[in-house]
Amino acid sequence: AEMGDTGAADSAPSDSAAGSNEAGGREEGVDFSGTNNQEEGVDEADFVKTNGEYIYTLNGNRLHIFKVPRFGDLVHYSATEFEGHPTAMMLHGDKVVIYSRIHTWNLPEGHPVRDLVGQAYQDQWNYWYWRTSELTKVTVVDVADALSPQKLRHLYLEGSYQTGRKVDAAVRMVSYSWMEVPGIRTWVEMPDDYWMEDFERQQDMYAEAVEEVIEHNNAVIAGTALEDMVPRLYERLEDDQFIEHTFTVDGCQGFSIADDGNGRGFTSILSLDLFGDTFDFEADHLLTNPSVTYASSDTLVIAEPAQDWWWFWGNDDIREATNIHRFAISDGAATVYSGSGRIDGLILNQFSLSEHNDYIRVAATTGQWNRWWLEDPEPMNNHVYILAETADEEGVVMLDTVGHVGDIAPGERIWSSRFVGDEGYLVTFRQIDPLWTLDLSNPEQPEIKGELEIHGVSTYIHPLKDEQEGFLLTIGYGGDANGLDWNTQVSLFDVTNFTNPQLASALPMAGIEGDGWYYAHSEATHEHKAFQYWAPRQLLAIPLSTYRYQYDEDARDYRYQYVSRLELIHVDTENGLSNYGHVDHSAFFNSQNDHW
Numbered sequence: 011a012e013m014g015d016t017g018a019a020d021s022a023p024s025d026s027a028a029g030s031n032e033a034g035g036r037e038e039g040v041d042f043s044g045t046n047n048q049e050e051g052v053d054e055a056d057f058v059k060t061n062g063e064y065i066y067t068l069n070g071n072r073l074h075i076f077k078v079p080r081f082g083d084l085v086h087y088s089a090t091e092f093e094g095h096p097t098a099m100m101l102h103g104d105k106v107v108i109y110s111r112i113h114t115w116n117l118p119e120g121h122p123v124r125d126l127v128g129q130a131y132q133d134q135w136n137y138w139y140w141r142t143s144e145l146t147k148v149t150v151v152d153v154a155d156a157l158s159p160q161k162l163r164h165l166y167l168e169g170s171y172q173t174g175r176k177v178d179a180a181v182r183m184v185s186y187s188w189m190e191v192p193g194i195r196t197w198v199e200m201p202d203d204y205w206m207e208d209f210e211r212q213q214d215m216y217a218e219a220v221e222e223v224i225e226h227n228n229a230v231i232a233g234t235a236l237e238d239m240v241p242r243l244y245e246r247l248e249d250d251q252f253i254e255h256t257f258t259v260d261g262c263q264g265f266s267i268a269d270d271g272n273g274r275g276f277t278s279i280l281s282l283d284l285f286g287d288t289f290d291f292e293a294d295h296l297l298t299n300p301s302v303t304y305a306s307s308d309t310l311v312i313a314e315p316a317q318d319w320w321w322f323w324g325n326d327d328i329r330e331a332t333n334i335h336r337f338a339i340s341d342g343a344a345t346v347y348s349g350s351g352r353i354d355g356l357i358l359n360q361f362s363l364s365e366h367n368d369y370i371r372v373a374a375t376t377g378q379w380n381r382w383w384l385e386d387p388e389p390m391n392n393h394v395y396i397l398a399e400t401a402d403e404e405g406v407v408m409l410d411t412v413g414h415v416g417d418i419a420p421g422e423r424i425w426s427s428r429f430v431g432d433e434g435y436l437v438t439f440r441q442i443d444p445l446w447t448l449d450l451s452n453p454e455q456p457e458i459k460g461e462l463e464i465h466g467v468s469t470y471i472h473p474l475k476d477e478q479e480g481f482l483l484t485i486g487y488g489g490d491a492n493g494l495d496w497n498t499q500v501s502l503f504d505v506t507n508f509t510n511p512q513l514a515s516a517l518p519m520a521g522i523e524g525d526g527w528y529y530a531h532s533e534a535t536h537e538h539k540a541f542q543y544w545a546p547r548q549l550l551a552i553p554l555s556t557y558r559y560q561y562d563e564d565a566r567d568y569r570y571q572y573v574s575r576l577e578l579i580h581v582d583t584e585n586g587l588s589n590y591g592h593v594d595h596s597a598f599f600n601s602q603n604d605h606w
Contacts, residue, residue, distance in 0.1 A: 036062030040546065046472075046539050048360060051307040055098035055109060055174030055183075056539050064156055066106055068096045073108060075156045087156045094147050100176045102284050104154040105162075107181050109171050112145040122252045123166055123244055131192045139192045142241070146171040146185045148280065164246035165291070169278055175305040179284040180343040182310065184303045187241045188275040193230040195223050240265070241276050243293060255293075266347055267297040268316065268333050277301050277312055283343035294345050296335055304363035308340035311363050311370060315356060329388075330356050330379055334363075334370060334397060334409055351409025353395045361471070361538075364429030369453045370397040370409060373427040373436060392418035392438055396453045415456040419444055425486070428471035433508070435482065439467040441493060443486075447508050462511040465489045466499055469535045472543060474583075480506035481514065481583050483550065485534050485541060488518050498532040498554060500579055502587055515586030521556035521573050528558040532577075543581070549590060550579040574599055 038044045042062040047054050057068040065076040065084070071092050077085040094110035101107075117124040123145070131139035150163035169187030176182070198219045204212060243255040267273070277296045301314035316331035331352050338346045355374030357363065364371040372395045377388040396413035419438035426437040434448035434456070445468070447460040468484035481504055488499035498519040504512045521530050534541040534552040542551040556573040578590040 038062065043542055043544055046541055046543070048304070048538070049306050051177060052305050053100065053176040054539065055100050055176075057096075057098055059099060059101040059106070061101065064153075066099065066101060066153070068099060068108070071096060071110075073099070073106065073151070073159070075153065075159065077156065088159060090151070090159050090161075092147075092149060094145075097171060098174055100174055100181050102176060102179050102181070104152055105284050106151045106153050106159075107174075107282065107284070108147075108149040108151060109174055109183060110147040110149065111171055112147055112166070114140045114143055114145060122246070122250070126242075126244055126252065126254055127168065140190060141238075142168045142187045142189055144170045144187075146183065148183060148282070150282070150284070165280070166244040166246070167278060167280055167293070168241040168243075169276065172277075172301075173303045175303070175310070177305070177307050177339060178342075180339065181282045181284060182305070182339065182343075182345065183280045183282075184301075184312070185241075185278050185280070186275055186298075186300055187278065189239055189241065191230060191234055191239060194227050198223055240295065241278050241293075243280070264293065265295045265297070266335065266350070268350060268352075270316075271297055271333070272317060273298040273314065275300065277314070279310070279312075279337065279345050281339075281343045281345045290343065292343065292345065294337065294347065298333070298335075302357060302360055302363070304360045304365070305339070306365040308338065309365040309370075310337040310339045310345065311335065311365065312337070313357055313363060313372070316352060326381065326384060329354055330376060332357055332372070332374060334372065336370065336399075336409060349399050349407035349409050351397050351411070353393075353397070353411060355393055358424055358427065361429075362424070362427050364434075366429065366431065366450075367453075368398070369412075371395070371429050371434065371450060372397065373424055373429075373434070375423045378423055389421050390423050391416060391420050392422065392424050392436065394418070394434060394436070394448060394450075394456055396450065396456060398453065413450075413452075413454045413456050415448065415458060418446060418458065425467050426469050426471050426484070428473060428482075430473045435471050435473075435505075437468045437471065437484075437486075441491070443467040443489070445482075445503060445511050447505060447511055449508070460505075460507075460509045460511045462503070462513065464513050464516075465491065466501070466516070467494060468501060470538050470541060472538075472541060474543075474545075474581075476545065478545070478548070478581070478583050480504065483543060483581060485532065485552065487535070488516070497528075497530045498535060498552075500550065500552070500587055502581065502583070504583075514583065517579060517587040517589070519552075519554055519577060521554040521575050521577065521592075522558060522571070526558060526560050528556055530554055530556045548581045550581055552577050552579070554592075572596065572599055 045056045059066045067074050073090045075087045077087050094112035096108050096110045098109045114127050128140045146167045148165040152160040152162050169185035172184040172186055174183045237256050245253045277298045279294045282291045298314040299318045301312045304311040312335040314333050316333050333352050335350045336348050338348045353372050355376040356378050357374050362373045375392050377390040381387040393416040395411050397409040398412045400410045401407050422438040422440040425439045428435045432451035434450050436446040442463045443466050445462045449457045449459045466489040468486035470485050472483040474481045484501045487494045487496050489495050500517045502515040504514040519530050532552050532554050554575050554577045558571045559568050562569045574595040576593040580588045580590040
């Protein structure tokens, strides 16, 4: 079921002391950088981690460990293979938690989990039935001996990996599963003479067929045990035996859904405690639509669209809305549901959410679906909501909106947002890019304080700290009065005067020299963990991929050029942004035959 270890590299030292995972006194943020996390004290899963002494990175289906004996040197220690497709990991002390995706239909014959997740379904087709299409495998690895990592725990959770967070030694993973119920029909079967009837009769026949499907599905659901509809967790023991953990559904403990929820999938939160040797875990579940996850040091938020997209077609009275579900995570690995609320509009990503002083702040856009089939559809508008926990007469805790500011850039939508303490920042866009500053110090009366209109748009906002506090470093796309040019641009904003934000500097990123058409794209425009700012040297590092084709006079042909570089940008709050240098990786991708 699982590949073995490949062993250590020949160049690695053989003494066990060299494999110790102590960081050697190197301090994160001073001697080495870490993951670009949204909140301090909350680490986010990534495919590379370091403690300053070792670098852990996922490549293919392997975890590679490198030793950094001194800055500038790198020694390969070991490569360990993992089942499935490892996508992200968390690091704590001597333990690494690996998250891997496993497609259930790829489980080989004889795999112990295969018959637990799938089985032959006896109906008129006699097909093989999978409970869910994907598993998330959680592997806990002891890396105290970096030359020979040891796998300690193997957990398989039904569902697709979404994200991971770590506060101290408490690790939480969020997955999403669409559980299949055998026998459910998602299609309508029409009689053979359907196409021979007139339109009115066809409508009646279709309605009758729909009622028949509903009746059939209700009978299937009524005959299915509730335990068979919820995600399961499978644990692999040291003797390769498997334990199937069927979560209790008595009283629906550990399961929640909105009062009018229509989600057909489960958002599951798997919590692990890495202290000690028992590795206690628990799982909590929400019946939701696909969701967004946010976490502070004591609060985890799951935000889901209240209706999925198909509900909007023809339902003119339904407004876009987002359900906000809150969990308390301040007590170790315990994850305790603490209430839900709803706001109008849809959110963009995790940076649309924030927790501060026990309040939840949400940035959302209404009218975003643009019901074009209506004569006068609701225009887009933008809002910031502030929610707080309240209890009704029966003691049920809810998240109610206690503060709201709206009518922000009507006709535009939010492209990025960031909340820092009592301050908030929004970037909206349609043709001109406004940067908005918000005062959130009074949760019941949030206020817009400033606005700046410039060309282009920012998709990620990074507040600078310490000596550079009062400045925002952003990445996005350049543009002019006609709209976006879709080439990557880094910008520096001065918000020291909160009511009058200013553009301090803008740096278009080309990644090439010379003239001609090109397209430059950075993963950091949509993935904040690819955005690495190193404050001690005032350097920003971002990946940049540039595409260009030019006519080659010698070859008399158009040649395609792809340039892959790590761009280094000097961030000077007094003199602006400037190119510092780059590391070129193009040789790993290009060949001499790349041409059009």
